[in-house]
Amino acid sequence: MRIGVLTSGGDCPGLNAVIRSVVHRAVADHGDEVIGFHDGWKGLLECDYRALDLDAVNGILARGGTILGSSRVRPEHLRGGVEQARGHVADLGLDAIIPIGGEGTLKAARLLSDAGLPIVGVPKTIDNDISSTDVTFGFDTAVMVATEALDRLKTTAESHQRVMIVEVMGRHTGWIALHAGMAAGAHAIVVPERPFDIGELTELVGKRFAAGKRFAIVVVSEGAKPREGSMEFDTGGTDVYGHERFAGVARQLSIELEQRLGKEARPVILGHVQRGGTPTAYDRVLATRFGWHAVEAAHQGRFGMMTALRGTDIVLVPLAEAVDSLKTVPVDRYLEAECVL
Amino acid sequence: MRIGVLTSGGDCPGLNAVIRSVVHRAVADHGDEVIGFHDGWKGLLECDYRALDLDAVNGILARGGTILGSSRVRPEHLRGGVEQARGHVADLGLDAIIPIGGEGTLKAARLLSDAGLPIVGVPKTIDNDISSTDVTFGFDTAVMVATEALDRLKTTAESHQRVMIVEVMGRHTGWIALHAGMAAGAHAIVVPERPFDIGELTELVGKRFAAGKRFAIVVVSEGAKPREGSMEFDTGGTDVYGHERFAGVARQLSIELEQRLGKEARPVILGHVQRGGTPTAYDRVLATRFGWHAVEAAHQGRFGMMTALRGTDIVLVPLAEAVDSLKTVPVDRYLEAECVL
Amino acid sequence: MRIGVLTSGGDCPGLNAVIRSVVHRAVADHGDEVIGFHDGWKGLLECDYRALDLDAVNGILARGGTILGSSRVRPEHLRGGVEQARGHVADLGLDAIIPIGGEGTLKAARLLSDAGLPIVGVPKTIDNDISSTDVTFGFDTAVMVATEALDRLKTTAESHQRVMIVEVMGRHTGWIALHAGMAAGAHAIVVPERPFDIGELTELVGKRFAAGKRFAIVVVSEGAKPREGSMEFDTGGTDVYGHERFAGVARQLSIELEQRLGKEARPVILGHVQRGGTPTAYDRVLATRFGWHAVEAAHQGRFGMMTALRGTDIVLVPLAEAVDSLKTVPVDRYLEAECVL
Amino acid sequence: MRIGVLTSGGDCPGLNAVIRSVVHRAVADHGDEVIGFHDGWKGLLECDYRALDLDAVNGILARGGTILGSSRVRPEHLRGGVEQARGHVADLGLDAIIPIGGEGTLKAARLLSDAGLPIVGVPKTIDNDISSTDVTFGFDTAVMVATEALDRLKTTAESHQRVMIVEVMGRHTGWIALHAGMAAGAHAIVVPERPFDIGELTELVGKRFAAGKRFAIVVVSEGAKPREGSMEFDTGGTDVYGHERFAGVARQLSIELEQRLGKEARPVILGHVQRGGTPTAYDRVLATRFGWHAVEAAHQGRFGMMTALRGTDIVLVPLAEAVDSLKTVPVDRYLEAECVL
Structure with missing residues (x-):
């Protein structure tokens, strides 16, 4: 299998841990090839990437930031680039794309998935506001x-x-x-x-x-x-x-x-x-599990999905659901604590 | 309401956070009285305790250890002390007892609960091996x-x-x-x-x-x-x-x-x-929520129960179930990671 | 001997470590009595204090802030209060006063010392700008x-x-x-x-x-x-x-x-x-040594002096010198590093 | 100028910071060339090395360990290798060698220096037992x-x-x-x-x-x-x-x-x-200053010397003195603290 991975949106501790986990699971366990697109969707649109072997992810587990770089792309820009993306995916012979990002990235992921591209999303936000997962790494x-x-x-x-x-x-x-x-x-x-x-x-x-x-x-x-x-x-x-x-x-x-x-x-x-900066142990474990399960989803052909934590399990949820609504603090429940105004 | 709280078993980051949360919720919100037994079950058996008002728990949220002290009591010793305990609970006019402890403590809690005492347990173990909760604080x-x-x-x-x-x-x-x-x-x-x-x-x-x-x-x-x-x-x-x-x-x-x-x-x-030492933010939040919910359970008369985390919710589970079996690492599931032998 | 201690000026990690060290050295080793004035010079002027025995300083070594409180007093206010201070020192039977503070505090200390009060100063500033000591704790x-x-x-x-x-x-x-x-x-x-x-x-x-x-x-x-x-x-x-x-x-x-x-x-x-917050190990050691040596200076009658670090030694320097000039970064020496503008 | 650097002996936080500082000062400021020998003296004896440009030391300031590797070489082995070392230094056209290491390394440095090689030592020991410097990084x-x-x-x-x-x-x-x-x-x-x-x-x-x-x-x-x-x-x-x-x-x-x-x-x-692991800020600053001054010493031809901290200054001391005697805890001075036995 040939897998492309990218990181998009703001910095978030754990991004490198996901990248490393994807590469370890795909390359070491499945014998896949992995490439990493530079600077998020921009790398996919401009076909700017590099190969990611085991050495490329050596020592990055505990490092903050993302070795692939990141950027924000305007939604309309991506919408206009679907055909381009499809072309690059075909040219590169990619069987799966794993975008790691927040709400905007996952909306873009859904757009490309609806257009038929083989996407497995990994949610990322330090704000913890994605409703279909108990927690996101970085939080x-x-x-x-x-x-x-x-x-x-x-x-x-x-x-x-x-x-x-x-x-x-x-x-x-x-x-x-x-x-x-x-x-x-x-x-x-x-x-x-x-x-x-x-x-x-x-x-x-x-x-x-x-x-x-x-x-x-x-x-x-x-x-x-x-x-x-x-x-x-x-x-x-x-x-x-x-x-x-x-x-x-x-x-x-x-x-x-x-x-x-x-x-x-x-x-x-x-x-x-x-x-x-460096992620907590909790975030490193969660990020590692997300990466591992994203590769498994790709191998099972479960595209259009996103990894999520439910209790102690990693599950897959449709991208469509994932970005439906923000997960907000249930203020009423915490009101009695007398300190949330 | 009059509530007794105690900590039993080995040290665990977050014990003081539970004690503080119990006192805050009970005293500040419900107008309850709280007493703390010294050195675990020993304090209950020997009627050794002190009053816990808001000042008594000032500044302990982030502190390791337990301000109440702890000790290990042999099961047979506790079994022989049930009547004594019952007498002290009656003398002190206690409406609820909140023991915070690991497997041994919860077994003892069940024993006393079966004997008719009004118990709400709070699980504690750095090993994370209690099966009825996703996680325990300290881990x-x-x-x-x-x-x-x-x-x-x-x-x-x-x-x-x-x-x-x-x-x-x-x-x-x-x-x-x-x-x-x-x-x-x-x-x-x-x-x-x-x-x-x-x-x-x-x-x-x-x-x-x-x-x-x-x-x-x-x-x-x-x-x-x-x-x-x-x-x-x-x-x-x-x-x-x-x-x-x-x-x-x-x-x-x-x-x-x-x-x-x-x-x-x-x-x-x-x-x-x-x-x-000082607990992580994660453990402080979990311990605080456990304490809060233990007080609520007492006020709702839900005795014989224990607080537990399920996903993002705190729930109550019967003490009987709580100590049924150890939660072990599902080695088979992790085997493919190739590093667990 | 009877010693008064006070902390003045902005917060600085290590203040409590000095207080503890003064009490340990004075009470445990010399059999002295120690009192702590509340809120800096204000406590001395208003004779607001409490006794500090060994129990009073239990557990404060690693704690940020100051158990005695602090405040800023205007120089003219203190100047007008010299006779008051002298009176309180006499009434309380104090043989020494150990003020812990920054430039302003040490200037005030010098004023009182010149007026004949038995002062041993301890310098404190996170800015590290006191010229007569290699380093100050908090920095x-x-x-x-x-x-x-x-x-x-x-x-x-x-x-x-x-x-x-x-x-x-x-x-x-x-x-x-x-x-x-x-x-x-x-x-x-x-x-x-x-x-x-x-x-x-x-x-x-x-x-x-x-x-x-x-x-x-x-x-x-x-x-x-x-x-x-x-x-x-x-x-x-x-x-x-x-x-x-x-x-x-x-x-x-x-x-x-x-x-x-x-x-x-x-x-x-x-x-x-x-x-x-909690001081680094370095600051705790330095603060502890300063406190210890301030008590020794008091016992040797070396008033009008301030503790200072020189190399690996703690020495005493005249308060008069201590506040003469700021210790500034020798920009020229660091210029070649090409990053200081 | 052409400079060789090596790290020898046990691990010590700050080694990479010295290496980086040597390269920055030498390459960026003086236009020198720097090579790094692998695994300590072994690398010099076996002429095993690599070029160190600015990119090679990118991101290593806060990293533990040493990018050059380290090893322990028996004194007699080194003694037998002096001529070999001299030959490699000549072949490589080295104008200076900067060995970073503890007591054993500095003794070896002195041996080579006495044999005429252009050595500037940098002391390293977490034990802080080198007498001619106030402190060593890592401590x-x-x-x-x-x-x-x-x-x-x-x-x-x-x-x-x-x-x-x-x-x-x-x-x-x-x-x-x-x-x-x-x-x-x-x-x-x-x-x-x-x-x-x-x-x-x-x-x-x-x-x-x-x-x-x-x-x-x-x-x-x-x-x-x-x-x-x-x-x-x-x-x-x-x-x-x-x-x-x-x-x-x-x-x-x-x-x-x-x-x-x-x-x-x-x-x-x-x-x-x-x-x-990662050095404290204190150790990073000290290590950086040692590296900087070692390069300056080389440019001034002050060989046979070692960098040392005296108060707030970095000075050079003869290697001969450096390894004369261990710096021990003056137990008598600390005895009164009543806790050193």
Whole structure:
């Protein structure tokens, strides 16, 4: 068998572990040939690739980033390139393509699959917002990095008698904020799923100081927004490419809370450290299993599918289902925890 | 409501996170009173306890160990103490007892539950061998610690051109060996579920050197044993308390492999570092959710049950089922990975 | 002997290690009594303190922050409080005061020492800018945290083909930027000691891309500023308390570099994570030695002095010298490394 | 200029950082050519090497091990090879050789230097026992790894109410034990510099239990030995190559202490994890500076010298002095700390 693999979209710890696992399973166990396309779909469209043998993936299991490079391709660009892709797949004699990527990548995968190309997807997002899998690799690493930062910030907040507003990743969903906030014992967690009321948040933090505590930690997803009319808010708008810009919610929240509480408040924006570097053991195992099962799916001819974790099992789910809807934090269920606003 | 909580058995990262979560949910949300028994079942039998208010659990979320202490009690001792326990529960006016512990603790919990005491168990084992839950807290931390050690040992093994035999925890099951081995890219993984053949193992490692590699990493569970007749083996026997002693499998394997391969081989026994210290974010979240749900179960009168993870949900399972059988590594499923012997 | 200890100024990993060491050496070895003033000089001025016995410092060696609390006191406020302080010292029967703090604290210490109070100072600053000691505790931890973040950002920068501008602490000196940048292999390091020329910096980074590299990491101290006329720059000004505000140099640099290079550039501001949390082993050892030697100095009546590291020895230097001048990065010496602008 | 570099002896975090720094300074700044000999002196004797350009050292700064490989060569073997070495140096047109290694390597370096070869040594030992430099790279990483393990073991020891005997590296000197023990707050530290009296050690630990504490941590160097007649002791002897074997001091101590104290005692042998893997920021900076200065020394023709750290400066010291005597722990100075026996 001849398999093409590519990585697309933002960086995510575990990408190299999937690539390595695909190569190990395909080459060492099945005697397949594997090639890797450079810079995501771009490599497929421009037929830019290299052979991946066992030596090529030596020592990459624990390395962050992707040895294949990545890029974002506009959907319309890919739509116009289906015939090109089909031609390159035929020319290269590929029996299967394994794209590793997030929501956009999987939508593109579905497009090509519907057009008849032999695709097995592997989901990737540090945000953990893909509904048909229990977890995606990269998420555990992001939560770990955010939790370690929160652990450090706690002693500083306490020493300085401050409110710390810590902004973590999560444009549309609050999973990283929820898990890192729970893991570090944050005093309030603000997620995009439910616009926050600045008055309620102030009250929640204020109660803590009223009870004699000297500091508070608020974790907020980058995509969180206030309830309409709750406070003035610069929504960020869109950049020149039409992508949503971040609103800088932590910065705006800290100014507002400082005034309302009469306590020093400081924003900390964790940023890209959450998506780079060596993956946790959990993410390496999950990524390795995804790669292994993607190769098996290819050998069984189960195309148009995507690997997913269900409980302790790796299963295959149709790409069509995979990208149907975002997996959001069930705010109501967590509401009683009294810290998600 | 008045709730008693205790921790029993070996150390496990996340114990304090459960205690804190029980207190937070019970005291802050339900207005309950919580007491903590000292040193496991011993505290219940001897009525040795202290009150646990919110201040008592301040700052313990990320701390290893258990603020309540722990100890091992012989089953027969507990069996003889059922009436005593019942008396103390009545005297203290307890509506629920939440024991946090491993297989032995849960068996004891079942005994007391069958005797009519209001028990909600919380499973705990770094070995991850309890069959009715997808994962137990402490396991992720143990795997992380073992993986970090393996990452470090790899460069050393390579520089010294050696075989490193790394012994990880796991008396009866190989989950830690399997996950840490996969996460670190070990070249062979030896688990208790399948007695190893020293000849096969030698061949597997030997092939690697024959292919020009300069080192190899073998991960072995402390409870692994050779196939009968495969090699001479000191099985360790039992100590003065009748507990199984470790055989020192890494040490014996390294001597044997060194002779058979003609390559320097060194044992490394990771030992207790795997079960102490701050839990990973994953374990803190799981432990926190277990504590929260144990309190809910108590309030719903669902006694004789144990918290468990199924997929992304926390569910309750009967204590009777929980301790029926060990969850073992399905060696056949992993056999094709070619590294589990 | 009766000793008072206090911590003043910003948070710094190792403060608790000094406190513990002072108490261990004084109480356990010399049979002294130790009290801790709350919230820095404020505690001395308001006679707000508590007794510190061995139990009080149990388990704090590895903990970030300070169990005594800290605050900043305006110099004029302290100057006006000298007689008050003298009175409290007499009332409490103190034979020595050990203030642990940065430049401002040591200046205050000198003031009180000149007024006749028995002071032994312990220097503290994550910035490492105190000239009379080779190193201060807290610096190694700050560098470690920044280096770990840089390690993670490198893979992300590479995957996204970006310039990352990483802002680290250092208002007046570039030690953290220099060491973290060297440790992580940054491609340019920008420090406050030498105003940068945006043209030179653009050229340096541009050469890298011209040579076929796909990313670059620039480390910049928060206090770095462009050479006059080099680029438009919002200098930050001062806040309502008259303190210097940060200019947001990484943000401004990334906008400027993006335009000049035509490459995506992103700022990452590490912020307070650099000054909180558990100290490195290095900082714990240094802090412990400082505490030990401060007690010895007190017993030898060597007041008006400060502990300092010289090579591998802890020595005492006059407070007068200690705060004479900042220790700055000798930019010329590092210039040849071609990455400090 | 044409420079040869080699790494010799046991693994040590920072070796790759030196190699990278030598190449960067020599190739990028001076326009030199650099070659790397494989497997230490062996590579020089057998003229086994490869060219090292900038690409060859890309990404190795943070990587453990050595890309050049290492091996141990017997002194007499090297002595017999001086003429061979001289020939290869001439044939290859080398103007300087930079060997990176420990005591044995530096002795060999001196031998070759005395024979007229142009040598600049770089000292390397995780044990920190080279007298003419304040610190060697690798030591900080070893101490950090040991300290993290001790941090984890503390909670386990406390939960199990045990004595933990933790064996760290250090054949002839106790620096790792001393620093890791201080950093983690060990209750006793046992070093090779002073044979321990088992009675005194038992008393020291016993006092702790008598004072109501529930656990104790003893850190012991692998090379520590009891005072003659103090207890029965298997000294380990020598292996087939005549090298000293380890006595397994932690194992023997734990058996003895368990019997004398009537408390459970357990040995933990940290082993090779202390010398592998990614270096700390401190070690990366030190290694980088050593490499940089070794190249400068070569360009200045200062042969027969070795780089060394003195305070904050890198200086050159004669190889002759460098290996004169071991730097040992000044036990008397630390005796008052009451934990070094």
